[in-house]
Amino acid sequence: MPMYQRILCPRCHSRFLSHIRRGKRRCKGCGYEFTPWLIKGVRLKDNQIKKIIQWFLLERSGLWIAQRLKIGKNQVYQVLRILRRVMSQDVPSVFAGIVEVDETYLGGQKKNKNKKQLRKEIKLYGKSKKGRGTNKQAVFGILCRSGKVYAQLVEDVEAEDLVPIIRRKVKSGTRICSDTWRAYTGLVTKGYVHRVVVHKDKEYVKGRNHINGLEGFWGYLKRKLAAKGGVQRRYLSLFLGEYVWRYNFRKLTLEQQTQRLIYLLRKLRFSG
Numbered sequence: 001m002p003m004y005q006r007i008l009c010p011r012c013h014s015r016f017l018s019h020i021r022r023g024k025r026r027c028k029g030c031g032y033e034f035t036p037w038l039i040k041g042v043r044l045k046d047n048q049i050k051k052i053i054q055w056f057l058l059e060r061s062g063l064w065i066a067q068r069l070k071i072g073k074n075q076v077y078q079v080l081r082i083l084r085r086v087m088s089q090d091v092p093s094v095f096a097g098i099v100e101v102d103e104t105y106l107g108g109q110k111k112n113k114n115k116k117q118l119r120k121e122i123k124l125y126g127k128s129k130k131g132r133g134t135n136k137q138a139v140f141g142i143l144c145r146s147g148k149v150y151a152q153l154v155e156d157v158e159a160e161d162l163v164p165i166i167r168r169k170v171k172s173g174t175r176i177c178s179d180t181w182r183a184y185t186g187l188v189t190k191g192y193v194h195r196v197v198v199h200k201d202k203e204y205v206k207g208r209n210h211i212n213g214l215e216g217f218w219g220y221l222k223r224k225l226a227a228k229g230g231v232q233r234r235y236l237s238l239f240l241g242e243y244v245w246r247y248n249f250r251k252l253t254l255e256q257q258t259q260r261l262i263y264l265l266r267k268l269r270f271s272g
């Protein structure tokens with residue numbers, strides 16, 4: 001978890017500061033005037049960070065950005081890591097109305113198994129064991145019909161893994177659409193209205209009961225990760241956060257997206 005950073009006077013470490021012109025602060029203790037860095041510990045000017053954000057949003061590589069700005073690539077990577085953390089925290093807190101839930105698998109699907117095959121294996125062998133020759137990662141997602149997505153990596157795809165997330169993120173009484181996977185069968189007893197989409201019956205779109213929105217997001221996510229040539233497992237949750245954010249705010253202009261990220265950086269004061 002990123003740490004919240006309070007701005008302190010660099011000279012006397014007082015936290016009593018007044019805002020003066022253009023983001024500058026004046027220390028109420030010693031009178032020192034200074035401009036706080038946008039990201040603590042990252043010695044880049046605000047306009048350099050803004051450039052990094054814009055090129056990052058345009059999906060330029062960290063190396064490309066470093067060369068353009070003539071700064072070290074590790075500094076750029078540091079900023080990109082922080083941006084992904086900011087994005088990962090910028091998610092809707094509670095879902096209501098009509099929502100879709102679904103799970104999928106990312107990465108390392110050597111034989112290109114689909115979800116149905118994997119579920120069959122889980123049914124045969126019990127829980128999907130780690131180190132059983134696969135390095136696929138399960139991901140669980142929630143989408144509300146206004147188009148916003150929440151997604152996180154999960155250990156497994158059983159009810160004990162997924163239902164606590166649903167109870168945390170989805171308001172009680174909400175109509176939840178899912179497919180027939182067994183993890184979702186108890187949702188009614190948890191106070192939800194449950195609508196099941198039966199894929200094999202060609203019932204993909206039965207009025208408002210479908211999970212097309214999430215399937216669209218999974219497709220988007222997999223195309224993006226494939227275009228990166230895969231992502232190391234330990235960074236997967238950060239990249240997931242990035243693409244959930246990009247998807248959720250895809251209708252904003254580049255400038256609006258940039259301003260949102262700068263606002264979040266200022267508000268959250270992430271440390272490098």
Ligand SMILES: [Zn+2]
Nearest residue numbers: 009012027030
């Ligand atoms: Zn001071």
